[in-house]
Amino acid sequence: MRRTTLALGLLGTGRSQSTATPAPSQEASQLENKLREAVEKGATMEEIAKLKTPTIRTPEEAIRMLKVGNARFFGGHARRPELSANERRAQIITQTPFAVILGCSDSRVPIEIVYDQGLGEIFAIRVAGEIVEPATAGSIEYAIAHLKTKLLVVMGHEGCGAVKAAMLPEKERNGEPENVRFLLDQIVPSVSNLPKIRDEKARMREAVIANVRMQVKKAGENPVVKAAVEKKELAVIGAYYEISSGQVDFLETEDELSVK
Numbered sequence: 001m002r003r004t005t006l007a008l009g010l011l012g013t014g015r016s017q018s019t020a021t022p023a024p025s026q027e028a029s030q031l032e033n034k035l036r037e038a039v040e041k042g043a044t045m046e047e048i049a050k051l052k053t054p055t056i057r058t059p060e061e062a063i064r065m066l067k068v069g070n071a072r073f074f075g076g077h078a079r080r081p082e083l084s085a086n087e088r089r090a091q092i093i094t095q096t097p098f099a100v101i102l103g104c105s106d107s108r109v110p111i112e113i114v115y116d117q118g119l120g121e122i123f124a125i126r127v128a129g130e131i132v133e134p135a136t137a138g139s140i141e142y143a144i145a146h147l148k149t150k151l152l153v154v155m156g157h158e159g160c161g162a163v164k165a166a167m168l169p170e171k172e173r174n175g176e177p178e179n180v181r182f183l184l185d186q187i188v189p190s191v192s193n194l195p196k197i198r199d200e201k202a203r204m205r206e207a208v209i210a211n212v213r214m215q216v217k218k219a220g221e222n223p224v225v226k227a228a229v230e231k232k233e234l235a236v237i238g239a240y241y242e243i244s245s246g247q248v249d250f251l252e253t254e255d256e257l258s259v260k
């Protein structure tokens, strides 16, 4: 397993502060040299694409990559990784994202930015309330079956309007347009029996996490997801993004993910 010093310090915490911005890895600059040489030699796009082998090989490495990237983001040291012109050209042949992330459409939660990832790294699916329904499930299946993505993350966030709307009385929800009602109906079961929590902020957090757990469960029941998990080629986890701090809390264990 490839481990960087920065990654080691952050493993499993999700809350550690990162202060240093690591230099681009040796691996990345070697790849850039190889690409430059290939272009100079007049290599075809197929030959160039073959040079860019995926560096993330396991679900654990994918999770670590996201944790380290988020720590860079909330610590104010985002790299905003960009690709060289050669690397961008090589991307035309194929994509090898290491994670598929189902997140909310909320404008304050742009997936690649909060994980500090660049082009070709994340297969992003965004829909209000990060719900698993036929279209999002189809995108997930595609990423797993065809792109061999190692990790599926369902990410909710602080102050989610979709979850909040799903908690309104049925009469009020019925006033919404048809497709919004469909969307809210996918969230309602996870938020309708929440324990009474007085504090509004804490109550909303519980509701968002309850929805994340429910959507993770739904995703886990998908036959393509299930088969990949059984073969240990894929992990399915949840995440909660805090808008105010920029930090992501990960839900990884069976207990953290179980529908309460």
Ligand SMILES: [Zn+2]
Residues within 6 Å of the ligand: 104, 105, 106, 128, 129, 157, 159, 160, 161, 162, 163
């Ligand atoms: Zn939202």
